[in-house]
Amino acid sequence: MEDTINTTMKGSLLAFTDDSVLSINAVSNAVSELGIQGVEQCDHKIITQASSLNQLPVGSFSFETIICICRSVEFPTDRLFKVILRVLKPGGTILIHKNPQSTMGGTDKVMNFNMIFLQINSALEHKLLLASFLEVRVLKSTVPSEVQSFRVKAKKPSWKIGSSLAIKKATKLYLKSRLMMILM
Numbered sequence: 001m002e003d004t005i006n007t008t009m010k011g012s013l014l015a016f017t018d019d020s021v022l023s024i025n026a027v028s029n030a031v032s033e034l035g036i037q038g039v040e041q042c043d044h045k046i047i048t049q050a051s052s053l054n055q056l057p058v059g060s061f062s063f064e065t066i067i068c069i070c071r072s073v074e075f076p077t078d079r080l081f082k083v084i085l086r087v088l089k090p091g092g093t094i095l096i097h098k099n100p101q102s103t104m105g106g107t108d109k110v111m112n113f114n115m116i117f118l119q120i121n122s123a124l125e126h127k128l129l130l131a132s133f134l135e136v137r138v139l140k141s142t143v144p145s146e147v148q149s150f151r152v153k154a155k156k157p158s159w160k161i162g163s164s165l166a167i168k169k170a171t172k173l174y175l176k177s178r179l180m181m182i183l184m
Helices: 024-032 078-087 106-130 172-183
Strands: 012-017 043-047 063-070 088-098 134-139 150-155
Touching: 012 024, 024 043, 024 063, 024 088, 063 078, 078 088, 078 106, 088 106, 106 134, 106 150
Parallel strands: 012 043, 012 063, 063 088
Antiparallel strands: 088 150, 134 150
């Protein structure tokens, strides 16, 4: 289910993590896995230890792309998904790159990771859909198999949540012709 875009990044990028450090190389690698190049040239902001924040310190509709690189199984939270939806521009993309830590070794580690993988992916997809994201996809990993990680990608709707559309009213001529057909 790999889908890449192969474009040069324009605009703005927000990357955040639950860790204390996040390098621009880690962000660049995560973005390049989407098929987007040029993250170094775009306007980007990196936030570390985001799990301790109640709110992201950025304005609404500020970013085209948001990258979340995390180790904790509980991160990001439901409340943070609502904040992400607020700061992401309509039509923007979110990529969640999870690298859960495991203390087990050998085959137990692989079995444990597979079980965690299924549980977390299902929960992440569910949380993203409930937060109003569209096109939620689990992406195949392009990193070596000894690095146990996975990614989920989603898009924000291109319309603002709660917006309305004008519905065209039926023309009188159409209604009159339908009425004539019924009466005949």
